[in-house]
Amino acid sequence: MGDIETLLAGCDTLMATYDFFGSALSVSLVVSSDKSKTEILSYGEAVAYLQGLGPTIEKPGLMRMQAYFSMFEEALRFIHVGGTNGKGSVSTFCSSILHKADYRVGKFTGPHLSVFNERFAVNDEIISDQDFALALSVVKARNEEFQSREEGSRLGGLSWFEVLTAMAAFYFGENTAVQVFEVGLGGRFDATNALSGALVSVICNVDLDHVHILGDTVEKIAFEKAGIVKSGLPIVTACSDQAFPVLEKRAGSLDSPLVWLKRNKVHGQESLQEPILFRTELLTSLQQEGLAFLAARLSELSQADLGLSGSYQRINAACAVYASWLFILSSDNVLADKQLDLERLWQSTLSGLKEARWPGRFQLLERGFSAILDGAHNRLGARALRASLEEAYAGKNFVFIFACFENKDYQNILRELIAPGDIVYCPVLSHARSMRSAAELVDFSASLGARAETCNGFAEALKSAQETRNSLSASFADRLIITGSFSLIKEALEFSEGVK
Numbered sequence: 001m002g003d004i005e006t007l008l009a010g011c012d013t014l015m016a017t018y019d020f021f022g023s024a025l026s027v028s029l030v031v032s033s034d035k036s037k038t039e040i041l042s043y044g045e046a047v048a049y050l051q052g053l054g055p056t057i058e059k060p061g062l063m064r065m066q067a068y069f070s071m072f073e074e075a076l077r078f079i080h081v082g083g084t085n086g087k088g089s090v091s092t093f094c095s096s097i098l099h100k101a102d103y104r105v106g107k108f109t110g111p112h113l114s115v116f117n118e119r120f121a122v123n124d125e126i127i128s129d130q131d132f133a134l135a136l137s138v139v140k141a142r143n144e145e146f147q148s149r150e151e152g153s154r155l156g157g158l159s160w161f162e163v164l165t166a167m168a169a170f171y172f173g174e175n176t177a178v179q180v181f182e183v184g185l186g187g188r189f190d191a192t193n194a195l196s197g198a199l200v201s202v203i204c205n206v207d208l209d210h211v212h213i214l215g216d217t218v219e220k221i222a223f224e225k226a227g228i229v230k231s232g233l234p235i236v237t238a239c240s241d242q243a244f245p246v247l248e249k250r251a252g253s254l255d256s257p258l259v260w261l262k263r264n265k266v267h268g269q270e271s272l273q274e275p276i277l278f279r280t281e282l283l284t285s286l287q288q289e290g291l292a293f294l295a296a297r298l299s300e301l302s303q304a305d306l307g308l309s310g311s312y313q314r315i316n317a318a319c320a321v322y323a324s325w326l327f328i329l330s331s332d333n334v335l336a337d338k339q340l341d342l343e344r345l346w347q348s349t350l351s352g353l354k355e356a357r358w359p360g361r362f363q364l365l366e367r368g369f370s371a372i373l374d375g376a377h378n379r380l381g382a383r384a385l386r387a388s389l390e391e392a393y394a395g396k397n398f399v400f401i402f403a404c405f406e407n408k409d410y411q412n413i414l415r416e417l418i419a420p421g422d423i424v425y426c427p428v429l430s431h432a433r434s435m436r437s438a439a440e441l442v443d444f445s446a447s448l449g450a451r452a453e454t455c456n457g458f459a460e461a462l463k464s465a466q467e468t469r470n471s472l473s474a475s476f477a478d479r480l481i482i483t484g485s486f487s488l489i490k491e492a493l494e495f496s497e498g499v500k
Contacts, residue, residue: 038137038138038141039137039140039141040133040134040137041133041136041137041140042133043129043130043132043133045133046132046133046136046137047116049136049140050116050136050160050163050164053158053159053160053163061189062189062191062193062194063155064152064155064156064158064159064162065158065162065165065166065191065194066194067146067151067152067155068142068143068146068152068158068162068166068194069166069169069194069195069196071142071145071146071149072142072146072166072169072170073196074169074170074172074173074174074195074197075173075197076169076172076173076179076195076196076197077177077178077179077197077199077332078178078179078180078181078195078197078198078199079091079094079178079179079180079181079198079199079200079201079202079323079324079327080181080183080192080193080195080198080200080201080202080228080230081094081180081181081182081183081201081202081204081323082182082183082186082187082190082201082202082203082204082225082228083183083202083203083204083205083206083225083237083239084204084205084206084207084221084225084378084380085204085205085207085312085378085380085381085384086204086205086312086315086316086319087109087182087183087204088109088110088182088358088361089308089313089316089358089361090202090204090316090319090320090323091107091108091109091180091181091182091320092107092109092124092308092356092357092358093308093316093317093319093320093321093324093352093353093356094107094180094202094320094323094324094327095107095121095124095180095356096124096307096352096353096355096356097320097321097324097348097349097352097353098178098180098324098327098328098352099123099124099352100348100349100351100352100355101324101328101345101348101349101352102348103177103178104122104123104175104176104177104178105122105123105124105176105177105178105179105180106120106121106122106168106171106172106175106176106178106179106180107120107121107122107124107179107180107182108120108164108165108168108172108179108180108181108182108192109121109182110164110182110184111486113359113360113486113489113490113493114490114493114494116132116164117129117132119164119168120132120135120167120168120171120172122172122175122176124356124357127171131171132167135167135170135171136163136167138170139158139163139166139167139170140163142166142170143157143158143163143166144157146158159191161184161185161191162191165181165184165191165192165194165195168181169195178327179197181195181198183225183228186221186224186225186227187203187224187225187226187227187228188223188224188225188226188227188228189224189227190227190228192228193227193228198228198230198233199233199326199327199330199332200233200234200235200236200323200326200327200330201228201229201230201233201234201235201236201323202235202236202237202319202320202323203225203226203228203229203235203236203237203239203247204237204238204239204315204316204319205237205238205239205240205243205380206218206221206222206225206239206240206242206243206247207221207240207378207379207380218240218242218243219242219243219246221243222239222242222243222244222246222247223246223250225247226246226247226250226251227250229247229250229251229254229256230254230256231254231255231256232254232255232256232282233256233257234256234257234258234259234283234287234326235247235251235256235257235258235259236258236259236261236319236322236323236326237258237259237260237261237319238260238261238262238263238315238316238318238319239260240263241262244260248260248278251278251279252278252279255279255282256279256282257277257278257279257280257282257283258277258278258279258280259275259276259277259278259280259291259322259326260275260276260277260278261275261315261318261319261322262275262276263315272298272301272302272314272315272318273298274295274298275291275295275322277291283326284329284330284331286329286331286340287325287326287329287330289329289342290325290326290328290329290342291322291325291326293342293346294321294322294325297346300350301317301318301321302314304317304350304353304354305350305353305354306353306354306356307353307354307355307356307357308356308357308358308361308362309361309362309363309364309388310361310362310374310384310385310388311384311387311388311391312362312384312385312387312388313361313362317353320353321349321353324349324352325345325349328345359373359489359493360373360374360375360486360489360493361374361375362374362385362388364479365492365493365496367496367497368495368496368497369462369466369480369496370478370479370480371479371480371481371482371492372389372479372480372481372482372483373482373483373489373492373493374481374482374483374489375483375484375485375486375489376413376417376483376484377404377405377408377413377484377485377486378408378409378413379409379412379413379415379416381413382412382413382414382416382417382483383416383417385417385481385483386416386417386419389477389481392477393477395475396475396476396477397419397421397422397423397475397476397477398419398422398423398476398477398481399422399423399424399425399465399468399469399472399476399477399480399481400417400418400422400423400424400425400465400480400481400482400483401424401425401426401427401458401461401462401465401480401481401482401483401488401492402414402417402424402425402426402441402445402482402483402484402488403426403427403429403435403436403438403441403484403485403487403488404435404436404441404484404485404488405431405433405434405435405436405485405487406433406434406435406436406437407434408436408484408485410436410440410441410444411444413484414441414444414445414448415448417483418445418448418449418450419448419449419450420448420449420450421449421450422445422449422450422451423450423451423452423465423468423476424441424442424445424450424451424452424453425452425453425454425455425461425464425465426438426439426441426442426445426452426453426454426455426461427454427455427456427457427458427460427461427488428454428455428456428457429457429458429487429488429491431487433487435485435487438454438455439454442454458488458491458492458495459495462480462492462495465480466480
């Protein structure tokens, strides 16, 4: 926290950046502006201020964020991660790899499960309440100053997610050497796309989600997500054949090297195959050497121990590895005359993959009750979850607890998730956002051949699901499956911890 306290005191700080051996690459003076008049909020006041801004409901745009960052630009060097599903997992793998490669790394992700702090991590540790409050205090003061200027007055103050993005930019700019930023929504007009300093972009995949904002076809959504591709900088993707031509066209128009980790299935299970490369002659010689090194170890990567469970994490891990290596081996991060030890970096990479942690994604819970928690909240996520369940429990049926928000395509989610013979409990939940009617979910689950019923809240659903599972034969998996919304995952985690 020392860097932030120094900043608030109006003093100068020294910032150093390092390579993956921990050797200093550069040390630069960061001159802090006078923050003596900044009102320092308590943590409770900071959260109340943020919640008072409300969710972003307007059509996304970059003008306000670009104007804000023209006043308060931070020195960042980051990996930019977008896509429909897997963004948080890829970001977590990237952060863990960079941390093991001796970088001090900041990670900005969402959504949070319990507290806003979860969105901000340094070296894979969530920032403290005090640091969160201090960062928001600075951004609140900057937002007010921004609004006092002509352009800020015309464009209005920062929205809820824009404030979070500005907090991450400020806090990480002062406290980390490198960063990983997850896109909030789409890409082209997402607040994170107003940041300067991206060196590598990732688009995990593309599927139908947020269609009221991003478009009603995969191609339209791919166009929006391709907006994070930067001129001349590499992009890594594992998107589908349907979305790929849109992304490749965008990358081609910007002379951006492209690594396509095309999905491949062997005996019904996803496996890794050698990536298809485009314009990689534009990469540095070190980056090209790194790609050749990884190609020779693709089999080892396919079998690497992952800290995140679920078969779908294999492709997420591969995206993260390629993105992290292109980032680390970029000319911005490596001195031209530095002798690199790629084998050492590879061992750091394997360690990073193994130690990655990300709650709510095929999370095995054994505290209070036995369950798998997975925030599958769209069609692609539900499909990936079902595939992982069938791999882990071949030939079994499942007992689900399921809930989702009203704006979600619940029918296609359930089509991918539910099989005949499954049992589904749908709790009636209270939430600031409108939830899909439990009765609707039950009716549609029953139409898919499942036995389904509504419950009055999570506790009742859990009790019923546990009693049912205990009475079933071995033809059912031995864990409950809790999914459909991160709001439901939060309820499950809080219940398991005795909070509720």
